[in-house]
Amino acid sequence: MxxxxxxxxxxxxxxxxxxxxxxxxxxxxxxxxxxxxxxxxxxxxxxxxxxxxxxxxxxxxxxxxxxxxxxxxxxxxxxxxxxxxxxxxxxxxxxxxxxxxxxxxxxxxxxxxxxxxxxxxxxxxxxxxxxxxxFGGVATQGRYATSFEEAQGLKVRSQPVFPLPQTINTMGFQAVPIDWAEVYTSLQTGVVDGDSSNVIYWDYEYFGDVLDYFVQSSHNFSxxxxxxxxxxxxxxxxxxxxxxxxxxxxxxxxxxxxxxxxxxxxxxTAQENGMEYIVPTDAEKTAWVEKVRAEVWPLIEESLGTEIMDVVRANASVPGEPPPADS
The missing domain is CATH 3.40.190.170 (Bacterial extracellular solute-binding protein, family 7)
Structure with a gap:
């Protein structure tokens, strides 16, 4: 041995x-x-x-x-x-x-x-x-959204991984699942109006010439x-x-x-070079948190199982209880 x-x-x-x-x-x-x-x-x-x-x-x-x-x-x-x-x-x-x-x-x-x-x-x-x-956000060109209502009509790329497209749709955007290698062409040709769920580095460094806004929705921890x-x-x-x-x-x-x-x-860096950085108000973020957790988490439970989601619910923070750290 x-x-x-x-x-x-x-x-x-x-x-x-x-x-x-x-x-x-x-x-x-x-x-x-x-x-x-x-x-x-x-x-x-x-x-x-x-x-x-x-x-x-x-x-x-x-x-x-x-x-x-x-x-x-x-x-x-x-x-x-x-x-x-x-x-x-x-x-x-x-x-x-x-x-x-x-x-x-x-x-x-x-x-x-x-x-x-x-x-x-x-x-x-x-x-x-x-x-x-x-924390990921939603980067767009032309206009931006910080609520379900404002997001109507905005098509944004989503990673083709469950439950990210479902999350983006629930937030009010139209999710278009696209592989990373195809994102830039899709933005240039108008297939999508933006990108989602990435930290600002990716949207500024790779698509900064076509994207105008980055909304810090923080819906996912990248x-x-x-x-x-x-x-x-x-x-x-x-x-x-x-x-x-x-x-x-x-x-x-x-x-x-x-x-x-x-x-x-x-x-x-993104702000210094012309990309507008928007942080939703506490009320706007809480509205997204509550809507997504109410509508997407049950879908996740169907796929991942109750045992996993019970652990998630037992450990996940609630807005304001205590106030989450600034993201």
Whole structure:
């Protein structure tokens, strides 16, 4: 047994790490390079990681399919619900209402983490942890909306992941599910009037020349997931697993420490360069929270199950009780 373990720890790996979004210079691209460098350093070069940036290997669903099949080894991604709708825990609208709330829920020992790990295990993936970005909003051109009534007639792109399109529709917009790689063309050609559920970085940096407004609806807490194929994970010994995990933890800890400041920096940058940033009033946000929770959460319960939603309801903050942290 000792000999086998020693041989296993000498095994060489060439791992593929990718994401559907984020070029080389983006925060996501920087995080992938950090994970790569730490793994290679801590393994003494025995474990090599090849990084592919946004859509270089395919679109969002295609890449997730390849991860599940084991053709891609690692991803930092918005996971797809095509294999198990319970993955939608990551996309439950108004799950958290402010930064302090989100940090506690998505931290390594938080209640959201405890819900998610077993779900990924069932579809053959090792859930390593979250990569939080901040609170999503709705970015549009021409006009904006901070209420159900004002949103009528505005077509906005939604990630094709349940329950995000349903959330956007309930808020009053017309949701058009579109893969990330097709968003810019869709905005240019008028297929949609805007984008939704991303933090302001993506809407300003990638579509700032066609989008005029960003409404901080905060209907979702934008958090990618660090995932690894079980086909690789199950074949690793404890030493190699710890190299992957300890490297990932450093990436995650760094992102938790910097995400809020990074989001605020891009909010300021976007405003300085002509994008109008709108924060709904407390009354407007509460109206959206109550409507979405009343209409979308029951749909989520049908897919995710009562057991999961009971945990969500027991832990989710209520507007004003206490007041959520500023988001």
């Amino acid at each position: 000792f000999t086998a373990a020693a041989q296993a720890s000498d095994e060489e790996y060439r791992l593929i790490l990718t994401s559907e979004a984020g070029d080389h210079a983006s925060p996501l691209g920087t995080a992938m390079r950090l994970w790569e460098s730490l793994i290679e350093e801590r393994s003494g070069g025995r474990m090599q990681v090849e990084v592919f940036y946004q859509s270089e290997l395919g679109g969002q669903q295609e890449l997730f399919d390849q991860l599940v099949r084991g053709n891609v080894d690692m991803m930092i991604t918005w996971p797809q619900t095509s294999y198990d709708e319970r993955v939608g825990v990551n996309y439950i609208p108004y799950l958290v209402l402010g930064w302090d709330d989100a940090i506690a829920a998505f931290a390594p020992d938080g209640w959201v983490q405890e819900l998610m790990a077993p779900i990924y295990e069932d579809i053959g993936l090792k859930y390593i942890g979250p990569f939080p970005e901040g 958090s990618y997931s660090l995932l690894m194929s079980d086909k690789v994970w199950d074949g690793m010994d404890e030493e190699d697993r710890e190299i992957v995990l300890s490297s990932a933890r450093e990436v995650i800890d760094k992102q938790f420490a910097e995400a809020r400041a990074e989001d605020e920096r891009w909010i300021q």
